């Protein structure tokens with residue numbers, strides 16, 4: 001079971017929101033976004049964005065939607081003043097962003113001599 005999270009602004013619980021479909025305050029969509037995404041994923045098998053996400057990076061679509069989720073969770077964590085969680089999320093976001101910039105087609109950087117650019121070191125976590 002998911003923990004019963006509630007909006008930090010108006011105190012509405014996700015279950016109430018889901019049952020009534022009513023928002024207690026304009027923040028609720030943000031507050032419950034993670035839960036909503038999970039809910040939608042469970043129902044439809046995938047979460048669809050209505051054209052809001054630019055489609056220029058089809059290969060990294062998954063990474064992108066994960067990034068979006070992580071950023072929302074980060075916002076929520078900061079909002080809750082859960083800085084430990086926020087730090088973890090930030091690290092994960094950085095990691096994903098790096099992966100994205102590496103896999104982005106067409107903008108692959110040439111390994112500049114003398115810079116760490118393309119060199120892969122075994123066993124060393126970057």
Ligand SMILES: [Zn+2]
Nearest residue numbers: 007010024025
């Ligand atoms: Zn609210």
